Amino acid sequence: xxxxxxxxxxxxxxxxxxxxxxxxxxxxxxxxxxxxxxxxxxxxxxxxxxxxxxxxxxxxxxxxxxxxxxxxxxxxxxxxxxxxxxxxxxxxxxxxxxxxxxxxxxxxxxxxxxxxxxxxxxxxxxxxxxxxxxxxxxxxxxxxxxxxxxxxxxxxxxxxxxxxxxxxxxxxxxxxxxxxxxxxxxxxxxxxxxxxxxxxxxxxxxxxxxxxxxxxxxxxxxxxxxxxxxxxxxxxxxxxxxxxxxxxxxxxxxxxxxxxxxxxxxxxxxxxxxxxxxxxxxxxxxxxxxxxxxxxxxxxxxxxxxxxxxxxxxxxxxxxxxxxxxxxxxxxxxxxxxxxxxxxxxxxxxxxxxxxxxxxxxxxxxxxxxxxxxxxxxxxxxxxxxxxxxxxxxxxxxxxxxxxxxxxxxxxxxxxxxxxxxxxxxxxxxxxxxxxxxxxxxxxxxxxxxxxxxxxxxxxxxxxxxxxxxxxxxxxxxxxxxxxxxxxxxxxxxxxxxxxxxxxxxxxxxxxxxxxxxxxxxxxxxxxxxxxxxxxxxxxxxxxxxxxxxxxxxxxxxxxxxxxxxxxxxxxxxxxxxxxxxxxxxxxxxxxxxxxxxxxxxxxxxxxxxxxxxxxxxxxxxxxxxxxxxxxxxxxxxxxxxxxxxxxxxxxxxxxxxxxxxxxxxxxxxxxxxxxxxxxxxxxxxxxxxxxxxxxxxxxxxxxxxxxxxxxxxxxxxxxxxxxxxxxxxxxxxxxxxxxxxxxxxxxxxxxxxxxxxxxxxx
Numbered sequence: 001x002x003x004x005x006x007x008x009x010x011x012x013x014x015x016x017x018x019x020x021x022x023x024x025x026x027x028x029x030x031x032x033x034x035x036x037x038x039x040x041x042x043x044x045x046x047x048x049x050x051x052x053x054x055x056x057x058x059x060x061x062x063x064x065x066x067x068x069x070x071x072x073x074x075x076x077x078x079x080x081x082x083x084x085x086x087x088x089x090x091x092x093x094x095x096x097x098x099x100x101x102x103x104x105x106x107x108x109x110x111x112x113x114x115x116x117x118x119x120x121x122x123x124x125x126x127x128x129x130x131x132x133x134x135x136x137x138x139x140x141x142x143x144x145x146x147x148x149x150x151x152x153x154x155x156x157x158x159x160x161x162x163x164x165x166x167x168x169x170x171x172x173x174x175x176x177x178x179x180x181x182x183x184x185x186x187x188x189x190x191x192x193x194x195x196x197x198x199x200x201x202x203x204x205x206x207x208x209x210x211x212x213x214x215x216x217x218x219x220x221x222x223x224x225x226x227x228x229x230x231x232x233x234x235x236x237x238x239x240x241x242x243x244x245x246x247x248x249x250x251x252x253x254x255x256x257x258x259x260x261x262x263x264x265x266x267x268x269x270x271x272x273x274x275x276x277x278x279x280x281x282x283x284x285x286x287x288x289x290x291x292x293x294x295x296x297x298x299x300x301x302x303x304x305x306x307x308x309x310x311x312x313x314x315x316x317x318x319x320x321x322x323x324x325x326x327x328x329x330x331x332x333x334x335x336x337x338x339x340x341x342x343x344x345x346x347x348x349x350x351x352x353x354x355x356x357x358x359x360x361x362x363x364x365x366x367x368x369x370x371x372x373x374x375x376x377x378x379x380x381x382x383x384x385x386x387x388x389x390x391x392x393x394x395x396x397x398x399x400x401x402x403x404x405x406x407x408x409x410x411x412x413x414x415x416x417x418x419x420x421x422x423x424x425x426x427x428x429x430x431x432x433x434x435x436x437x438x439x440x441x442x443x444x445x446x447x448x449x450x451x452x453x454x455x456x457x458x459x460x461x462x463x464x465x466x467x468x469x470x471x472x473x474x475x476x477x478x479x480x481x482x483x484x485x486x487x488x489x490x491x492x493x494x495x496x497x498x499x500x501x502x503x504x505x506x507x508x509x510x511x512x513x514x515x516x517x518x519x520x521x522x523x524x525x526x527x528x529x530x531x532x533x534x535x536x537x538x539x540x541x542x543x544x545x546x547x548x549x550x551x552x553x554x555x556x557x558x559x560x561x562x563x564x565x566x567x568x569x570x571x572x573x574x575x576x577x578x579x580x581x582x583x584x585x586x587x588x589x590x591x592x593x594x595x596x597x598x599x600x601x602x603x604x605x606x607x608x609x610x611x612x613x614x615x616x617x618x619x620x621x622x623x624x625x626x627x628x629x630x631x632x633x634x635x636x637x638x639x640x641x642x643x644x645x646x647x648x649x650x651x652x653x654x655x656x657x658x659x660x661x662x663x664x665x666x667x668x669x670x671x672x673x674x675x676x677x678x679x680x681x682x683x684x685x686x687x688x689x690x691x692x693x694x695x696x697x698x699x700x701x702x703x704x705x706x707x708x709x710x711x712x713x714x715x716x717x718x719x720x721x722x723x724x725x726x727x728x729x730x731x732x733x734x735x736x737x738x739x740x741x742x743x744x745x746x747x748x749x750x751x752x753x754x755x756x757x758x759x760x761x762x763x
Contacts, residue, residue, distance in 0.1 A: 001545055001616045001617075001618050001623050001624060001630075002441045002442060002443050002543060002545060002623065002624060003440055003441070003442050003443070003545070004442070004443050004445055004475060004521055004523065004543075004545055005442045005443070005444055005445070006444075006445060006446075006447065007034070007037055007444045007445060007446050007447075007472075008033060008034075008036070008037030008446070010033065010036075014036070017036070017041075018032050018033050018036050019032070021035075021036065021042070021043055021046060024043050025043060025046055025047070025050075027046075027458060028451055028454050028455055028458060030446065030447055030450070030451065030455050030458075031455060031458040031459070031461075031462075032046070033446070033447065034446050034462070034472055035049060035050075035462075037446075038232065038468075038469060039232065049236070049462075050461050050462075052236050052237045052239075052240035052241070053237060053240070053241070054214070054217075054237065054241050056234065056237045057206075057234065057237060057238075058190065058191065058192060058203075058234055060203040060204065060206050060207040061207060062188070062189040062190040062191070063182055063184060063186075063188060063189075063190040063200075063203060064181075064182070064183075064186045064188035064189075064190070065165075065180050065181050065182040065183075065186075066182055066203070066204065066207050068180045069165050069167070069180050069182055069204060069207070070204070070207045070208055072140070072163060072165060072180060073104070073107065073109070073140075073142075073165070073208060076109060076139065076140050076163075077107060077108040077109050081109075081138075081139035081140050082112070082136060082137060082138045082139050082140070083104065083109050083111045083112070083138060083139070083140045083141075083142060084111065084112040084113075084114060084132050084136055084138035084140070084141045084142070085097055085100050085101060085104070085111045085112070085113050085114065085142050085143075085144060086114050086124060086128070086132070086141055086142070086143045086144070086146065086147070087100075087113065087114070087115045087143075087144050087145060087146070087290070088115065088116070088122070088123075088144070088145040088146045088197065089115055089116060089117060089118050089280075089281030089286035090145075090226070090227075090277075090278055090281055091222065091223055091226035091227070091274045091277040091278050091289075092145050092196050092197045092198055092223040092226055092227040093115065093144065093145040093146065093197060093198075093286075094115065094223075094277055094280075094281075094286065094289045094290050094293055095197075095198035095201075095219040095220065095222055095223030095226070095277075095293070096144035096145045096167075096196075096197040096198040096200070096201040096219075096223060097113055097115060097144055097145075097201075097290055097293075097294075098219050098290070098293035098294055099144075099198055099201040099202055099205050099213075099216045099219045099220060100142065100144050100201050100204070100205065101113055101294050102205075102216060102294070103201075103204070103205035103208055103209055103213055103216065104208075106209055106212060107208045107209060111142075112132070112135075112136040112138065113290060113294070114128065114131070114132050115286045115287060115290050116128050116286070117281070117284050117285070117286055117287075118281050118282060118284060118286070118349055118350050119284060119349060121378065121402075121411075121413065122146070122404060122411035123146045123147065123149060123150050123153075123404060123411075124143065124146060124147060124150040124153040124154075125153065126153060126156055129141075129153060129156055129157055129160070133160055133162075138162050139161075139162055139163065140162055140163045140164070140165065141157050141162055141163070141164050141165075142164075142165045142167065143164075143165070143166045143167060143168065144167050144168075144197055144198075144200070144201045145167075145168060145169070145196075145197025145198065145200075145201070146168055146170075146197070147164075147166035147167070147168050147177065147181075148166060148168035148170050148171075148172060148173065148176070148177070148181065148183055148404075149170065149173045149402075149404040150166075150177060151173075151175050151176065151177045151178070154166065154177035154178065154179050155177075155178065158178075158179070163179070163180075164177070164179040164180070165179065165180045165181075165182070166179055166180070166181045166182065166183075167181075167182040167183070167197070167200045167201060167204055168181075168182075168183050168197065168200065169183060169184060169185065169195050169196055169197050169199065169200050169229075170183075170185075170404055170405060170406055171185060171390050171404075171405065171406050171407075172185050172186070173404070182200060182203075182204065183200070184199075184200060192233045192234045192235075194229050194230050194232070194233065194234075194235055194468075195224075195229070195234065195235065196220075196223050196224050196226075196227040196229045196235075197223065197227070198219055198220045198222075198223030198224065198227075199220050199223070199224055199229075199234070199235065199238060201220070202216060202217065202219070202220040202238070215245065217238060217241050217242045217245055218242045218245045218246050218250075218251055218254060219242075219293070220238050220242060221238055221239045221240075221241065221242020221243060221245075221246075221269070222242065222254065222269050222273060222274065222277075224238050224239050224242075225239060225266050225269040225270045225274065225464075225466055226269065226270065226273075226274035226277065226278070228408070228409075228466070228467045229467060229468075230466075230467050230468025230469070231266065231464055231465065231466035231467060231468055231469040232468045232469055235468075236464065236469065239266055239464045239466070240463075240464060243264060243265070243266065243269075243464060246264055247264055250264075252298055252301050253292050253293050253295070253301050253305070254273060256292075256301050256302055256304075256305035257272070257273045257276050257277070257305055257308065257309075258272060258273060259272070265463065265464060265465075266463070266464035266465055266466050267465065267466075270466065275312055275315070276305075276308045276309060276311070276312045277289045277308065278315075279308060279311040279312040279314075279315040280307075280308050280311050281350065282311070282315050282318075282348075282350025282351055282354075283311040283314060283315060283350055284350065285307070285311065288304050288307050288308065288311075289304075289308060291304060292304035292305060292308065315350065315351060315354075318348040318350070318351045319351045319354050319355060319358075321348075322344075322347050322348055322351050322352070322355045322369075323355045323358055323359075325344065325347070326342050326344070326347075326355055326359065326369060327359075329342055329344075330342060330359075331642065331643050331659070334595065334643075334645055335363055335594060335595075335626075335627050335643065336592055336594040336595045336627070336645060337423070337427040337594075338365055338366075338426070338427045338430035338431045338434075338439070339365060339366050339367070339368065339423065339426045339427050339430055340359050340360070340363050340365060340366070340367040340368070341367070341368045341369075341370075341419075341422070341423045341426070342368075342369055342370070343369075343370035343371070343372060343377050343379070343416075343419060344369075344370070344371060344372070345371075345372050346371075347369070347371045348371075349371045349378065352369040352370070352371060352379055352380045353369075353380035353382065353409070355369050356368060356369040356379075356380045356381060356382040357382040357409075359382075360382040360383060360384055361384075362625045362626065363625065363626045363627065364384055364439055364440070364441040364624070364626040364628070365384060365387070365430070365439050365626070366381060366382065366383040366384065366387055366389045366392065366426070366430065367381070367382055367383075368380070368381040368382075368412060368426075370412075370414070370419070372416060375415060375416050375417070376401070376413060376414070376415060376416065377413070377414050377415070377416050377419060378411075378412075378413050379411075379412050379413070379414075380409070380410070380411055380412070381393065381403075381405070381409065381410040381411075381412050382408065382409050383407065383408050383409070384439070385408075386434070386438040386439075387430065387434055387438060387439070388407040389405075389407065389408065389409070389410055390405055390406055390407050390410055391407070392426055392429050392430060392433075393410055393412060393426075395425075395429050396422055396425040396426055396429060399414060399418040399421045399422040399425060400412060400413070400414050400418075400422065401413045401414055401415060436593055439593070441624055441626060443473070443523050443542070443543045443545070444470070444473065445473045445474055445475045445523055446472040446473060446474060447474060447475070448474060448475055448476070448477075449474035449475065449476050449498070449500070449524060449526070449539075450474075452500055452526060452537055452539075453537060455474075456526055456527050456528055456537060457528075459471070459472055459525075459527065460527065460528075471525050472525065473523050473524065473525050473542055474523070474524055474525070474526075475521050475522065475523055475524075476497045476498060476500070476521070476522045476524060477519070477520070477521060477522075478497045478520050478522055479517045479518070479519055479520065479551070480515060480516065480517045480553070481495045481496075481497060481514050481515060481520075481522075482495055482496060482515075483495035483504070483507075483510075483511055483514035483515050484511075484699075484736075485508060485511070485699075486503075488735050488736075490508070491505075491506045491507070491508045492504065492505050492506065492507060492508070493507040493508060493510075493511060493514065493541075495514060495541075497522060500524075500526065500537070500539045501537075501538060501539065502522075502524060502538075502539040502540065502541050503538065503539070503540055503541065504540075504541035505540070505541075507541055509621065510544050511699060512557055512619075512620050512636075512700065513544055513546055513619065513620065514544065515699075515703070516546075516551055516553065516554040516557060516619075517550075517551040517552060517553040517554055518546045518547055518548065518550045518551035518554050518619070519546060519547045519550040519551070520544055520545070520546040520547075521544070521545045521546070522541055522543075522544055523541070523542045523543040523544070523545075524539045524540060524541055524542060525539070525540055525542060526538060526539035526540065544623075546619075548603075548617040548618055548619045548631075548633055549603065549606075549617065553706070554619070555603075556702040556705060556706065556715050556716070556719060557619075557620075557634070557700065557702040558601065558602075558603070558619065558633060558634035559634075559674075559702070559716055559719060560700060560701050560702045560719050560723070561601065561620065561634040561635065561636060561637070561655070562601035562602070562634055562652060562672075563719065563720060563723050563753055563756075563757070564637050564655065564723070564753070565601060565634075565635075565637075565652050565654045565655025565656075566652055566654065566655075566672070566753070566756040566757070566760065567727075567751075567752035567753040567755075567756045568654040568655050568752075569654060570653055570654050571649075571653045571654055571658060571663055571665075572663065573647075573649055573653040573663035573664055573665035574663065574664050574665065575664075575665050575666075575667040576664055576665070576666070576667060577666075577667050578608050578609065578666060581609065581648060581650075581664060581666060582609055582610065582611045583611070584646075584648065584664065585598065585609060585611040585612060585648060586611040588629070588646055589611065589614075589615065589629055592629075593628055593629060594626070594627045594628055594629065594645075595627060595629070595644055595645035595646060596615075596629040596630075596644065596645065596646045596647075596648070597622070597629070597630050597631075597632055597641050597644040597646070597647050597648070598612060598615070598630070598631045598632070598647075598648045598650065599631075599632050599633075599635060599641075599647060599648065599649050599650065599656060600631070600632075600633055600634075600649070600650035600651050601633070601634045601651050601652050601655075602650075602651055603633055605650040605651055605666075606631065606633075606650070608650075609650070612631055615629050615630060615631050616628075616630055616631065617630075617631035617632075617633060618630060618631070618632055618633065619632075619633040619634060620633075620634060620635065620636050621635065621636055621639060622639075622641075625643075627643045627644060635655060635656050637655065638657065639655070639656045639657065640656070640657040640659075641656050641657060641658055641659075641661065642657050642658060642659025642660070642661065643659070644658075644659075644661050645661060645662065646661060646662045646664070647661045647662070647663050647664070648664045648665075648666075649663070649664065649665040649666065650666050651666065651670050652670065653665040670760065671760055671761065672757055672760045672761065673716070674714050674715075674716030674717060675714075675716050675717050675720040675757055675761075676717060677720075677754060677757050677758050677761060679748065681717065681721075682721050682724065682748070684713075685713060685717065685718060685721035685722075686721065686725065686730070688708070688711050688713065689708075689721075689722075689725075689731065689738065689740065690740060692708055692711075693738070693739070693740055694737070695707065696708055696737065696738035697736055697737050697738070698733070698736065698738070699733070699736060700733075701719050701722045701723055701726070701733070702715075702719055704718075704722055704733065704738050705718035705719045705722060720753070720757060722738070723753045724748070724751045724753050724754045727751045727752065727753055727754075728744075728746040728748075728750060728751050729741055729744055729746065730744055730746065
């Protein structure tokens, strides 16, 4: 289960400071606390954050190498040198190339543009350099969004008689290229080090053109969002100014990719525009995206935009296929290391980064996905928030041919013969340098939800949201809620908590939990929306955590799932006593944080196993897919636990999919309480149901039984009877109501649930 963590906690003196700043700026303490926690620790910084502007842009000449770069480009212009711009194939590289092309053209240089295709590998290569010299024979090569790790290639260019300027933003390698180098990561007078590649290109354009570069800010904003750099400091000003420019006069290339969007935000750029630009590079046609961004021909732009849209559809298809293939391979071998690392022979090279990101999120640990090319494996690495994959790769570099990137993402090339050695080395490094807490999937919240309308207004002032400046989430505490599908068979739920109306998109999987009386924390965000001229405050459920040991009414839901499980065939689990199982669980937890799932249908059984202390317990379903050690109480029918290595049943060993897992079961007979399988008892319940028909409501059998609370029949007996009648086709739950199927004759012995209860009562 994911863990809710507070985004910030203040000391008494810090809290007093926050409240003082809130009063000074006329903000709620909640909003002032969010700003304070994100580095705005005085009134001026808060004002600057709340009012992002080009007025806050930093002097580009504070950056190391900027003066020398502009001087060399000025010489190149004055002496009419031939200048080539070497970019990258992703949205950042395309944006940086477009900025540099337009800036140099205005400066008086007509540059030659080169963007490698993904199959050529990340960064510069000798082969790409040869192509440039064969086609253009430059006097100067200027890189954007790459080059900092290409010391050898820079020397090769210099051997051809050309000068080199490297502009990049990636982490600095141990050996730098011997040329003019501009990178905000240097320890220089430039106070901000999180610019993306296009951000650096924009600063160089500003150094060359001054205010004449201002209209290129939209490219820099798009790339800043696309490259997932923090939206704080100068990046925030760049994105805010870029969005303003797009809203006022959207460039045709960007407008063509936006389509008909209702609202232009950083999220729109991240999820609508950026994927289409990246799709071109992923599908082996990065040049199409570059041509679109440097073209002034509206017909050509429209044609290229359509091509990028088509590429994006194909990219989505390939991603889904690769992800399914990777998961199948991963589940077959077991996801039990501190790193997820896979290689495929025929996987699409353009989608490995996306799939690596998906797997990193799903399994809550770094993921590396490779594609074989001869005896080499070329791949992408993605990480989770608390784990620096660049440093991990650096520590294991003896097994790597080439890598580059930053804390959360990297490109990696490795010889196939070193694949297993690298996997084991990364597993060991991550295990020794990070705690289990670092890998735990967490949900950051900015505090408890309160003062809804005021905070919603103030949250709007924190836009644009993105990495480093996430949209604030808040937590509501609840027990039972009125959650229900918005319509029959809909996966979406509506509910209200503390008089705030909430929507839970695709929340049907959490319906039992939301309706139960287990103590819950509901993570939400909320804002204002307008419909037919009226403004509404609306909240959105982002996550639900709960105490699986709490609640009493929920026992009926757990009982329902037990009945359904008892009716299924017993799994071939090895029986063991409580002491042996305790030792087995303790040993498994000590050896590995992944691969163990303990299943029970009676919560009381957990007290017999002290080795379970500290293992998160969930009810009905596992809410994370990380295969971390877990306890699952009363799993829903057809729950799939096949990704686990070991499954221990504390009572009923049935009701779940287990794949190739090792199965263990507590020794001893079990019984079932609160039910009477006698025919007369069941007939009495059926007669009562007929009398109540139309008034028996619910989404589950337990719900239906609770709605019949006026009967002097134990609720467990009602659930049992309803389960038997439904299995025999005598009743059905439809549209939230129980309906009797008339004219049907059957035999109780045809019910597997009835037979299972009789067997338990007799045994």
